[in-house]
Amino acid sequence: MAERTRSGARARTSPPAGSAPPVRKRPKNRKAQIATVAAEAFSERGYHGVSIEDIAKAVGISGPALYRHFPNKYALFVQAVNQLADALDAALSQFDDDIPDDGAAAILDNRLTATIGMTIDNRRTGGLYRWERRYLSDDDQAKVRGKMAVINRRLAQTLRELRPGLTATDAALLATAQLSVIGSITTHRVPLATRRLQTLLLDACRSVAATSLVPDEPAAAPTERTGIAVANKREVLLHEAVLLFDARGYHEVSIEEIGAAAEINASGVYRHFASKADLLAAAFHRAGDRVALAVSSALADSSTPAQALEHLTEVYVELSFAQNALMSVYFAEIGNLPAAHRSDLRNIQRLNIEEWARLVADLRTDLTPVECRILVHAALNLVLDVGEMTRFRNSASNRRRTVDLMLAVLLGDAATRRDSEASAASTGTRT
Template identity: 30%
Template sequence: MAISDKLPVATTRLTAAQRRAQLAEAAARRFEEVGYHRVSMADVAADTGVTAPAVYRHFRSKQDLLAGAISSGLDLVEQTLAQKADNPLEEVVAAVAELVLDRRYLWTLLQREARFLNAELYADVQAHFDRAINEFIRRVRMHRPGLKSRDARLLVTAATSALATPSVPRSAPRSLIGRELAEAATRVLLVPMPTGNSANGGPTPKPAEPHDGTNTRRTKLLDTAIELFFHQGYAAVSLDDIGAAYGIAGPSLYHHFATKSDILVAAFARATDRLIEEHAQPRAGKARSLAELVDQYTDFCLRNRTLVGIYVSEAINLPPDSQRRIKTALRNRVSDWSTALQAEYEHVEQRAARVRATTALTVIDDLVRLGHFHTRPHIAAEIRAVAMAILTGESQLDT
């Protein structure tokens, strides 16, 4: 379905505020679907049935439009939190879940597209986001007075990630998805944090070697490109940037990769191959338990943080055939997890199991790749506890 089919064109005259909100939502959906660099002001104008100059009357530039799209969504989150100021925590989460169910683009824009804003607009968006998150943290700590602020931030980030899970099964009805995501986020916010002996599961895994055991120039160039894509975004990195970071002239890269797209495809192939290799390790014919699947994936992500970051954020830039392979791999992983979940928790219905598996995988990815959570001393145990709470409905760590 085209984006222009999703937003009906108004037949009555809108106020300036209504028009601005309409443009912001249309732009948000465009940015989510194709990425900031592939959207024009004319695209947004066409989606809303106005002329390009009309868009410029509300937003001075595409940068301003992206910032406005994000801020418009954050305004709604803040309004929802304010309206539920005196409600129990689970009702607050349910209200936010209902809000974001049709606006999952907000998390994508914050985590994938906001980095393309100029410094001033990025600072404004970050301050706005911090206000909303800090209010959410305040509400959680009112419910859990002994919870440290830094721990509350991790749990709120995980809950927000759960609420915004982008690829839930299409076969699941909206009511089931909303309920599962709201309940998962609430469970996450109530997970006890590991202390002392409860921080089981061993130390945080060490990062994987940046390359696959070979020292060829091609492999090292790929290592360099992966780091740049992770920190700057694929669209903002040129072949000259990669060459300069490695220490060769940009055109020399053509001896190893025909296009920048080929480098991205190679990065995804590396991530996929590593995942398949780990999953295929001998198990003496015995299927992995749900906890083992969570442990394995958590460890993999912590060892391959930059690859995971690219896997999540840059799939939009892959050629269509590569995108299809990635989606197939994700469906297979969700199927493995949902099958293990139902084998151990027979009361969980199949569609609910798939929603939970998708949500848990999303949250693991986000806790590993975002901010500095990966440096926390017990992050592996914390991620596992959060993921298992999402999957099973049970807290995994004793207080």
């Protein structure tokens, strides 16, 4: 019989000598647990920056034990991406049969609140979608994007019920912008209390929902390029590298492929760049310089914070649409930079964010500096997601619509009131 302690509790006794150790039960949700840990690792370090051994160690199991659940790292990656998409779908679908007395506005708030809550809960894993486009097979990519399209349609349908005059295309655009605003918190680690973060994101999404979109117009037919080709081989290499990094991801591209695209052999590439990492760093410095130039020119041409923010959004959108591959690489691939470059370039990005946030703070005295930075991240994230949805169609109306969505996020009700007044005062298209 086991001894009792002074308190009367039964004391633990060691098993008899020679007896088998107790069998540890495997958690029923082990596969989902592994996928969650993997998603966090992939989100932080990218697909190629994580090994099966890293994930197994984080879960607390051996590599062979992990292989009992997933045959390889790619299968684990697919599971992690799909698990995140399914969680988002579940958060939204719970309101499919819910029809509050307040109608479409309440339904939209419910859907947005659920999406925000799910994203906050999965903030450490949400960055996974930065890598999805590059590393999933065509079939798996199509499946995930099909799930995301269903999620977008749920929001878009509610937006059309709230604003019956919206076209299906415009509602989908607003839904994309809302999802981008919410998802932006997975791209940075700016801290804010959960309740305040929920309110901030919900208010920004409401402002997006109320944004008046100028009529969309097709882009002008591209003019035939008749200029002289760039002779500087370093510039040609940098240009081709950015296109390949954007299309396939840094790790999927070799120096030989970059050289072939630039019509230079591999040894010729090394005369201009010591390594592929140096090519990526050069792309980051190029993008950082252009963003910094956009900020300084907008400030120099403005006399008030409101005017400066308007100019800055216009210049930034124009840059992003004209140089979309460069800007996409700038935001997606920083984790692949060598440590020596990464710290400096993160500081450059941080300083640019601070300039934006300072302007917002001058116009939004109701917000703290931290809240202003979060909204800036949301507005910048929106440009790439809306741009990708519209295939960066570089028309004046498409750029204007993107600018107005950015300003709705940054200025909140002030931007909404401005758009309403402009819409009531004129039936023409702004340019």
